[in-house]
Amino acid sequence: MTRQLHLGLFIYPGAHHIAGWRHPSTPAASVTGLDFYRDVAQLAERGKFDLFFVGDTLFTREKDGRFFGRQTTSNLDPVSLLSVLSSVTTKLGLVGTLSTTYHEPYEIAAKYATLDHLSGGRAGWNVVTTWEDKASLNFSREQAMAKADRYVRGREFIDVCTSLWDSIDDGAAGFLRDPAHVHPVAHHGDSFAVSGALPVPRPVQGWPVLVQAGGSPPGLEFAALVAEAVFTAQTDFEIARAFRASTHDRMARYGRRPDEVVIMPGLSPLLGSTEAEAQRLEQELGDLVHPEVGIWMLSENLGFSLYDRDPDDLLPVDEIRAAKKPTANADMLLTNAARQKLTISGSARLIARSRAHHSFVGTPEQLADLMERWLLGGACDGFNVMPPYFPQQLSVFVEQVVPELQRRGLFREDYEGNTLREHLGLARPEPGRFQRMLKHVPA
Numbered sequence: 001m002t003r004q005l006h007l008g009l010f011i012y013p014g015a016h017h018i019a020g021w022r023h024p025s026t027p028a029a030s031v032t033g034l035d036f037y038r039d040v041a042q043l044a045e046r047g048k049f050d051l052f053f054v055g056d057t058l059f060t061r062e063k064d065g066r067f068f069g070r071q072t073t074s075n076l077d078p079v080s081l082l083s084v085l086s087s088v089t090t091k092l093g094l095v096g097t098l099s100t101t102y103h104e105p106y107e108i109a110a111k112y113a114t115l116d117h118l119s120g121g122r123a124g125w126n127v128v129t130t131w132e133d134k135a136s137l138n139f140s141r142e143q144a145m146a147k148a149d150r151y152v153r154g155r156e157f158i159d160v161c162t163s164l165w166d167s168i169d170d171g172a173a174g175f176l177r178d179p180a181h182v183h184p185v186a187h188h189g190d191s192f193a194v195s196g197a198l199p200v201p202r203p204v205q206g207w208p209v210l211v212q213a214g215g216s217p218p219g220l221e222f223a224a225l226v227a228e229a230v231f232t233a234q235t236d237f238e239i240a241r242a243f244r245a246s247t248h249d250r251m252a253r254y255g256r257r258p259d260e261v262v263i264m265p266g267l268s269p270l271l272g273s274t275e276a277e278a279q280r281l282e283q284e285l286g287d288l289v290h291p292e293v294g295i296w297m298l299s300e301n302l303g304f305s306l307y308d309r310d311p312d313d314l315l316p317v318d319e320i321r322a323a324k325k326p327t328a329n330a331d332m333l334l335t336n337a338a339r340q341k342l343t344i345s346g347s348a349r350l351i352a353r354s355r356a357h358h359s360f361v362g363t364p365e366q367l368a369d370l371m372e373r374w375l376l377g378g379a380c381d382g383f384n385v386m387p388p389y390f391p392q393q394l395s396v397f398v399e400q401v402v403p404e405l406q407r408r409g410l411f412r413e414d415y416e417g418n419t420l421r422e423h424l425g426l427a428r429p430e431p432g433r434f435q436r437m438l439k440h441v442p443a
């Protein structure tokens, strides 16, 4: 059988294109309301998507110390949102982001176990260490923790969470538990001390599906140990292939096989019935980008102030690289800008499209061609679809791209299972699996 695509719907408040919320078809005023999220989730489920994915936001976007408007709103609390969506969907996987840097494992383990039970086994956790250092100011810390230390804490965090999920035997359901089926955790580590069992029965899926999206070297190592799905930003076919192969190689060091992970790069498709229409839409959206917002977004993403530069100058790629080692996402953007000889305003328009993610402009057939090539060429196992604006561009995807993928035998006609693990083809973890993998971590 031909390899099958996995599809995530990556929701972003208002839109993925920075000006998408200004598109006349977007219900910008209602993106914090249940109707908006319910309609989008149900549309994704009609399109047989594997999962719905929402990020977290632990800080407000600022410029020069002041809240910066003219942007979309930030993410709603992911687990609260997904809990509500679990009651208006029946099959769609529900993946939410929470940070290991700013929470406690007991609290998070109970939240995801609850979501997994309420949804009948559809929960996933995007485990992040938090990209924005300013978040520390909202969590009683003057200074953000060093990146490598955050991942050491993250590993201990997953050790505790998986021990808690495994602390009650499968089948010891409800609150009438035989003590013989309870295995209290006794964890005394560098960051956490946890004693006792989880107050919630073992999740339907054993553990929620563990997702990882960090791109730094310690982030990639963490993914090799922890991730069952990897969300990543990849814009180049060959680089994406190499990324997937190197993830598999790293996993092997922890005794893990390639079929234990699903790699899903972001893909933001702007679709038109003809190429010309898609390009016209792109121009229309580009014209809606407020110039100050574009330069702000570019400066934030590159970690380099471009506010005082002439927007018509070429992006000073070498100067930016020399000032600070770019993050993985910034590096991708700089490489693209240098290759295409983009000006500062041209780079702002590029990043406005989908931040550092792969953006596509064209017809549904052309998009299906790209997705087929990436899947069959070994560059991914699926995509995290990022509509430039909601709900209209998602409707076009569901109505025109999904049937085309199905016709080519690349995507399910209907759900075959009920849980997110079943959709993604991931095994249910047996108790103690994570602690066995930890034995492979060098001291």
Ligand SMILES: Cc1cc2nc3c(=O)[nH]c(=O)nc-3n(C[C@H](O)[C@H](O)[C@H](O)COP(=O)(O)O)c2cc1C
Residues within 6 Å of the ligand: 054, 055, 056, 057, 097, 127, 128, 129, 130, 131, 132, 147, 212, 213, 214, 215, 216, 217, 218, 219, 220, 231, 232, 233, 266, 384
């Ligand atoms: C698709 C995708 C979604 C992400 N969502 C979040 C998010 O919601 N919250 C967050 O703090 N970071 C998010 N990130 C960023 C990373 O996980 C972030 O880079 C990480 O937490 C910091 O680790 P790193 O330095 O290894 O990249 C996302 C990344 C990708 C590719």
